[in-house]
Amino acid sequence: MINWDEFEHIHVIKKLKEILSSWWNIDIVFTNEQGQLKGMAPQSVKFCNPAVSALLTKNAASENLTDLVSKTLEELRHSEHRYSIRKWDPAGYDLAIVPITIDNDFMGSVVAMGFLNSSDSASNRLNEVRERLAAFGASEQVIDKAISTIKFIENQEHSHFLELVELVAQEVITLHLEITTRENRIKELNKELGSRYKYDNMIGKSKPMQSLYSLLDKIKHAGSTVLVQGENGTGKELIARAIHYNSDRKDKPFVIQNCSAFNDNLLESELFGHVKGSFTGAVKDKKGLFEMADKGTFFLDEIGDTSPTMQVKLLRVLQEGTFIPVGSTEMRRVDVRILAATNKNLKEMVEQGTFREDLYYRLNVINISVPPLRERKEDIPLLAEFFLANSQKNESNVRKALTKRALEKLYDYSWPGNVRELQNEMERALVLSGAESKITADMLSPKVLEANEKGKVQGARVHGRLKDALEDLEKEMIKVGLRRTGWNKSKLAKELGISRAGLIMKVEKYGLDKRKMLKG
Numbered sequence: 001m002i003n004w005d006e007f008e009h010i011h012v013i014k015k016l017k018e019i020l021s022s023w024w025n026i027d028i029v030f031t032n033e034q035g036q037l038k039g040m041a042p043q044s045v046k047f048c049n050p051a052v053s054a055l056l057t058k059n060a061a062s063e064n065l066t067d068l069v070s071k072t073l074e075e076l077r078h079s080e081h082r083y084s085i086r087k088w089d090p091a092g093y094d095l096a097i098v099p100i101t102i103d104n105d106f107m108g109s110v111v112a113m114g115f116l117n118s119s120d121s122a123s124n125r126l127n128e129v130r131e132r133l134a135a136f137g138a139s140e141q142v143i144d145k146a147i148s149t150i151k152f153i154e155n156q157e158h159s160h161f162l163e164l165v166e167l168v169a170q171e172v173i174t175l176h177l178e179i180t181t182r183e184n185r186i187k188e189l190n191k192e193l194g195s196r197y198k199y200d201n202m203i204g205k206s207k208p209m210q211s212l213y214s215l216l217d218k219i220k221h222a223g224s225t226v227l228v229q230g231e232n233g234t235g236k237e238l239i240a241r242a243i244h245y246n247s248d249r250k251d252k253p254f255v256i257q258n259c260s261a262f263n264d265n266l267l268e269s270e271l272f273g274h275v276k277g278s279f280t281g282a283v284k285d286k287k288g289l290f291e292m293a294d295k296g297t298f299f300l301d302e303i304g305d306t307s308p309t310m311q312v313k314l315l316r317v318l319q320e321g322t323f324i325p326v327g328s329t330e331m332r333r334v335d336v337r338i339l340a341a342t343n344k345n346l347k348e349m350v351e352q353g354t355f356r357e358d359l360y361y362r363l364n365v366i367n368i369s370v371p372p373l374r375e376r377k378e379d380i381p382l383l384a385e386f387f388l389a390n391s392q393k394n395e396s397n398v399r400k401a402l403t404k405r406a407l408e409k410l411y412d413y414s415w416p417g418n419v420r421e422l423q424n425e426m427e428r429a430l431v432l433s434g435a436e437s438k439i440t441a442d443m444l445s446p447k448v449l450e451a452n453e454k455g456k457v458q459g460a461r462v463h464g465r466l467k468d469a470l471e472d473l474e475k476e477m478i479k480v481g482l483r484r485t486g487w488n489k490s491k492l493a494k495e496l497g498i499s500r501a502g503l504i505m506k507v508e509k510y511g512l513d514k515r516k517m518l519k520g
């Protein structure tokens with residue numbers, strides 16, 4: 001079934017509505033296949049003709065519309081016509097009804113309303129409108145406004161605005177199909193997904209996460225060194241923790257050192273300890289982290305940031321399990337499992353000579369590469385819910401949920417900061433949501449919302465020459481459509497309701513051929 005509410009927010013449709021209203025003073029509404037009004041409730045929509053909204057909120061008038069539309073659709077079903085122009089009795093003015101057809105099925109219609117057919121006697125019809133609106137209890141003011149703005153449209157002019165109304169119908173169809181395809185894809189992905197959605201504190205049930213979980217299962221008891229690689233915020237530390245706390249060493253210390261945090265000297269003394277008097281300020285012996293981690297796990301974070309000198313010292317611990325505290329001559333021995341993480345490409349660093357090859361191989365016994373969030377978008381809903389539930393844990397109020405639209409926005413964004421960025425986004429949204437029970441799209445940050453608008457038609461004009469505005473829109477729709485269909489002109493022509501030859505001509509006219517577009 002078509003989800004009508006969605007379409008009110010679509011940029012292309014909004015722009016088409018604006019053009020229709022500014023050029024012809026025409027309002028459009030959606031109905032389902034039975035002719036019932038769909039989309040946003042009339043009282044919440046700003047109509048260009050106040051009489052339209054006044055009437056649509058009246059039951060008798062909207063029921064009459066439902067009847068009229070369902071009868072008309074029935075007739076259109078058995079005719080060759082693509083639309084029908086009717087008089088809407090309660091208002092006295094005319095409507096154009098354009099069916100929304102998918103696979104020869106009528107899914108609903110777009111109704112354009114608020115004009116008068118100029119073939120008829122003008123003053124008679126205006127008087128009629130005045131009478132009808134008054135009979136429906138419209139105020140004097142609303143009636144005057146309706147009368148003064150109503151447009152008489154010549155028969156031969158119908159085709160111009162109807163083309164736009166048909167575009168709206170076409171856009172509804174395209175988007176509906178797109179959404180259905182996406183929903184099916186999500187459903188399929190969910191089917192493919194394993195049953196495990198969690199490993200310790202790690203959330204995710206996408207395929208990459210499932211393979212990560214089974215890898216973790218295999219290596220947790222092995223005791224071998226693990227190198228975790230992945231972009232910022234992908235959960236490298238979380239993985240290191242999961243390895244330790246699921247291993248035989250779980251009751252022994254888990255020690256973390258960020259290797260980029262200190263200069264060499266400090267880092268060395270942090271890691272290996274020092275003896276009293278070895279440098280100014282070393283007033284007594286200090287145990288290093290390696291000794292503290294004995295029998296446990298040592299997590300060397302940001303390993304890619306260690307200096308060549310440090311790399312040699314680390315190599316020795318890895319090779320021999322030994323080290324020498326700063327200022328000492330005595331070698332110490334420890335039994336630690338080493339985990340290391342970095343967001344750098346160590347292999348490349350080895351090739352460039354900035355990271356020791358021998359250390360790289362010692363660390364890289366088992367390699368875990370954590371996929372960025374944009375490569376496992378199926379996890380977004382689960383993660384988002386998890387973060388919402390987690391940050392609300394301490395508060396008594398009910399659990400907040402994301403609206404479908406908000407979730408779609410999250411889905412469309414590319415998340416360069418990965419899971420951490422999503423976590424921050426959810427915390428921000430929670431604050432903004434205040435007492436509301438739902439997290440809606442407008443509570444998301446601009447970067448997330450903007451990402452979504454890309455690929456949609458940007459800023460069609462509503463002023464200037466109509467022809468230019470239409471050409472702008474046409475060009476934009478073709479451009480977007482070409483990208484979306486992967487330059488499948490037959491498919492796009494069908495979607496746009498024009499012939500393939502017609503589309504090719506337009507592509508030529510606007511300079512939209514593939515080579516130029518990929519360059520630009």
Ligand SMILES: Nc1ncnc2c1ncn2[C@@H]1O[C@H](COP(=O)(O)OP(=O)(O)OP(=O)(O)O)[C@@H](O)[C@H]1O
Pocket residue numbers: 201202203204230231232233234235236237238239343383419420423
């Ligand atoms: N799969 C996940 N499930 C739940 N929370 C996650 C997941 N991955 C990451 N997080 C959360 O995202 C934040 C960042 O994770 P973490 O610190 O482990 O990432 P990182 O890869 O070490 O990041 P950086 O490269 O910045 O050091 C943490 O708050 C963590 O709890």
Ligand SMILES: [Mg+2]
Pocket residue numbers: 236237301
């Ligand atoms: Mg980290």
